[in-house]
Amino acid sequence: MYIEHPEFIIERAKDLPLWRYMDFWKFLKLLNSSELYFPNVEMMGDQHEGKIPQKIFDLMLKEDELLGRKNKFAQNYKEFIENRLRKKTLILSWNANSTESFAFWKMYAKEKLGIAIKTNLDRLKNSVKDAEENIYIGEVRYYDDNKPTYRTGNTFYTFLTKNNYYEFESEVRCIAQIENDNTATSKNIKVDLDELIEEVYISPFAEKSGLLEIIEFLREKNNLSFKICISGVNDTWI
Numbered sequence: 001m002y003i004e005h006p007e008f009i010i011e012r013a014k015d016l017p018l019w020r021y022m023d024f025w026k027f028l029k030l031l032n033s034s035e036l037y038f039p040n041v042e043m044m045g046d047q048h049e050g051k052i053p054q055k056i057f058d059l060m061l062k063e064d065e066l067l068g069r070k071n072k073f074a075q076n077y078k079e080f081i082e083n084r085l086r087k088k089t090l091i092l093s094w095n096a097n098s099t100e101s102f103a104f105w106k107m108y109a110k111e112k113l114g115i116a117i118k119t120n121l122d123r124l125k126n127s128v129k130d131a132e133e134n135i136y137i138g139e140v141r142y143y144d145d146n147k148p149t150y151r152t153g154n155t156f157y158t159f160l161t162k163n164n165y166y167e168f169e170s171e172v173r174c175i176a177q178i179e180n181d182n183t184a185t186s187k188n189i190k191v192d193l194d195e196l197i198e199e200v201y202i203s204p205f206a207e208k209s210g211l212l213e214i215i216e217f218l219r220e221k222n223n224l225s226f227k228i229c230i231s232g233v234n235d236t237w238i
Helices: 024-033 054-067 073-088 102-108 121-127 164-169 208-221
Strands: 018-023 035-039 089-096 114-119 136-139 141-143 161-163 171-177 186-190 199-202 227-230
Touching (some): 018 024, 035 171, 054 073, 089 186, 114 121
Antiparallel strands (some): 018 089, 035 089, 035 186
16 A cells, blocks of 8 residues: 655655556556566666665765764665665656656667556555555655765665766656565565556557557456557657
């Protein structure tokens, strides 16, 4: 179920559509299972994801020194986050944007069978109401590498902050944490598809008529009501 948490803030994305780009086969799996795939942080393809940047770690070490800490707080905190929590923290990312993104089509759905799911914050929250796991939803905060700041009061903080090089992603994250299973690297989490999917956009790279017919068939087969849209990205831009 969706759980509120003070570390998870929604400001700029509150009234924006949320987008998730994927290939058709992942979309088909979603429709067949009514489950969203949440990988853990180590599986997200970015080796720096969920790690404490060196400049921030240096600040933590200085604070240890200033406060006269003898317990190596900074080092222990870093090891706990990077060696334990990265394995137990599951993340599903969405792009908050008023329109579909040419860049995201290129990055995540460039194949001829790519699609994008469009939803919004309320729909996303409602879609996980029957999930067994606690789901937290919040915006990623972007920091200036020349002005590093940090907080150690909550372990979610590390997974909600990224370098401002990534600010173009305008990312909203759904986060769950595995409590007891030390072997799991990902999890499929139950969602209400009618709540989740407001619209489905067909990739500008796709053979549109054929894919449109397939998605229409799947919509009827699963008794869903989402609108099907053709990407507004002009083919001549590609």
